[in-house]
Amino acid sequence: MTTNDIINPANLVYAKAPIMNDVPMHYCPGCSHGVVHKLIAEIIGDMDMQEKTIAIAPVGCGVFAYKYLDVDWQQAAHGRAPAVATAAKRLLPDRLVFTYQGDGDLAAIGTAETIHACNRGENIAIIFINNGIYGMTGGQMAPTTLGGMKSSTSPNGRTVPLNGHPLDITKLLAQLDGTCYVTRQAVHTIAAVRKTKKAIQKAFENSMAGKGTSIVEVVSTCSSGWKMTPEASNDWMVENMFPAYPLGDLKNE
Amino acid sequence: MAKIKGAVVVNTERCKGCNLCVVACPAEVLILNKEANSKGYNFSTMANPDDCVGCAACAYVCPDACITVYKVRV
Ligand SMILES: Cc1ncc(C[n+]2csc(CCOP(=O)(O)OP(=O)(O)O)c2C)c(N)n1
Numbered sequence A: 001m002t003t004n005d006i007i008n009p010a011n012l013v014y015a016k017a018p019i020m021n022d023v024p025m026h027y028c029p030g031c032s033h034g035v036v037h038k039l040i041a042e043i044i045g046d047m048d049m050q051e052k053t054i055a056i057a058p059v060g061c062g063v064f065a066y067k068y069l070d071v072d073w074q075q076a077a078h079g080r081a082p083a084v085a086t087a088a089k090r091l092l093p094d095r096l097v098f099t100y101q102g103d104g105d106l107a108a109i110g111t112a113e114t115i116h117a118c119n120r121g122e123n124i125a126i127i128f129i130n131n132g133i134y135g136m137t138g139g140q141m142a143p144t145t146l147g148g149m150k151s152s153t154s155p156n157g158r159t160v161p162l163n164g165h166p167l168d169i170t171k172l173l174a175q176l177d178g179t180c181y182v183t184r185q186a187v188h189t190i191a192a193v194r195k196t197k198k199a200i201q202k203a204f205e206n207s208m209a210g211k212g213t214s215i216v217e218v219v220s221t222c223s224s225g226w227k228m229t230p231e232a233s234n235d236w237m238v239e240n241m242f243p244a245y246p247l248g249d250l251k252n253e
Numbered sequence B: 001m002a003k004i005k006g007a008v009v010v011n012t013e014r015c016k017g018c019n020l021c022v023v024a025c026p027a028e029v030l031i032l033n034k035e036a037n038s039k040g041y042n043f044s045t046m047a048n049p050d051d052c053v054g055c056a057a058c059a060y061v062c063p064d065a066c067i068t069v070y071k072v073r074v
C-alpha cells in the first residue's frame, strides 16, 4: 500500500479542529500557545459549545487568540480577564466562559483580579500559560521567573535579594475556597498533551456545572524569550521549570 | 499478521519548521526539508514514509496544527 493509498478520508486519525481558523498564527515557531489553542478548539467542538462560548483574551502573546479560534471573544485590559469573565458568566450563565492568560497577565498586573475571582468562586475556567517570562514584550522577568533564570531584565539571573522569590500563584489559588479544580500540566509530549486536554475539558465542564473556579496552568516554553531552540526549550522546561512547578492536580473537588 | 501503516500530510505553508514533530516521532519518519516555504521556514516532510505507524505524536505536539494523520490496517 502506497502513501497515496493511505491518505484517504476513511483513514483519517488526526486533523486540525474546524473551530481553529485557517489563518496562520503569529506565535513564534514551537511556542506552547499554539498547542493549547488547538486543544481548546478540539474541546469546544467535542462539547458542541461553539455557539455558546465566550472566551476572554489577555494582553500578552495570547492577545490575538480571537483570530485563531472561531468563538466569541472579548479582549480584556491587561490582567483584567477574570473580572471581564465574571461579568460575562453572571449575565449569561448558560455560556461557557473562560479566560486565556499568560503569567505576566495573570500573576503580575492581574494578581488582584485573579485572586478575587477565584476567591469568589466565579463559575469560569482560567487557562494559564506559564512560560516564566513576559514573552510578548521581549522576555522581561515575570513573578514566575525562576531563581537564577536569565531574562532581559535579569541578565545575570533572578536573585532573591533583588527580585524576590518566584511566585507559585497556582499553589496559592488552590488554597482559596472558591476554586474547585486546580491543576498544572504541560504540552511537550503526546502524553502531556492528552492530559492537558482532559484537564481543560474538566475545567470547562466545571464552569457549566457551576462548581466554582477551575484553573489549568500549562507550564510552557517561550523559545524566543528563553533564547533557545524549541527542542532545547522543552528540555530546559523539564529540567528547570518542572521542579519549581511540578505537574499534577493541586485540587480536585 | 495485521500491520499498521500510517501517513502524514504537512501543511507546508503553515509549518514554521520548529522541529518539534521531528523530535516527537518515535519512528524517525520526519525531517525538515532543505527547501523552505514562502516565509523562509524549512517545513517538515516525511523522509521515511514506510516507517510511519500513524500514531499522530507529531500532530499532537505541533503548535500550528499543520499535520493531518492517516492510518490503515494492512
Ligand atoms: C497596562 C499595561 N502595562 C504593560 C503593558 C505591556 N505588556 C504587554 S504584554 C506584557 C506581558 C505579557 O506577559 P505574559 O502575560 O506572561 O504573556 P506571554 O506573552 O508571555 O504569553 C506586558 C507587560 C501593557 N500592554 N499594558
Ligand code: SF4
Residues within 6 Å of the ligand: A026, A027, A028, A030, A031, A032, A033, A061, A131, A135, A136, A221, A222, A223, A224, A225
Ligand atoms: S514571544 Fe514567546 S510566548 Fe510569545 S509567541 Fe514567541 S515563543 Fe510564544
Ligand SMILES: [Mg+2]
Residues within 6 Å of the ligand: A102, A103, A104, A129, A130, A131, A132, A133, A134, A135, A142
Ligand atoms: Mg509569559
